[in-house]
Amino acid sequence: MPTAGRLAGAIIFALFGWYLAGLTIPFFPESNAPTFWLPVVSFIGLVVGWRVCGSRAGQGYNPAVGIGLTSGAAIAFCAIFALSFNKMISNALRNRYNDGTMEAVIDVFNQMIEYAILFTDVTLIATVLIGGIVCAWxxxxxxxxFP
Structure with a gap:
């Protein structure tokens, strides 16, 4: 059911996802992010804002801290998963997986670890956590x- 909290969460977290995607561009090799990066992370933020944060709006500002941390972590996880899944698809189309589909599925998680290490930065992690809390507030x- 659409509410003002869900709408606000979707808009705020979509903008936050766009901001986070822009912050992560320098972390890519040669600062060359994929062309889909900004819209996909923004869409992930929109969905997380609607489903995770917006559906729990109205419980108070103290629970919003935990909801914001959860939302920030969900955006980060889903963005890294989307990036890793895209890399796995491009590797699969180049016939890089000789042992079957399980090798490709396992490689998604290996790629997620590599991208998580690539994006490890104190400023970026603090932005995800603090920004998630502010957006949840x-x-x-x-x-x-506006209930």
């Missing part, structure tokens, strides 16, 4: 004011 504000 804004969502909570609209969730309480």
């Amino acid at each position: 804004i969502t909570e504000f609209f969730g309480q004011r």
Whole structure:
């Protein structure tokens, strides 16, 4: 059911996803991010804002801290998964997996570990955590004011 909290969460977290995607571009090799990176992370933020944060809006500002941390971690996990899945598909189309589909599935998780190490930066991690909390507080504000 659409509510103001869900709408606010979707918009705020979509903008936050766009901001995070822009921050991660220098971490790619030669600062060359894939062309789909900005829209995909923004869409992930939209979905997380609607489903995770927006659906829980109206519970108070203290629970919003945990919801914001969860939402930030969900955006980071899903973005790294999408990047790794895209890499696995491109490797599969180049016939790099000789042992079957299980090798490709396992490689997704190996790619996720490599990208997580690539994106390991104190500033980026702090931005994900603090930004998630701030976005959840804004969502909570609209969730309480416009039920």
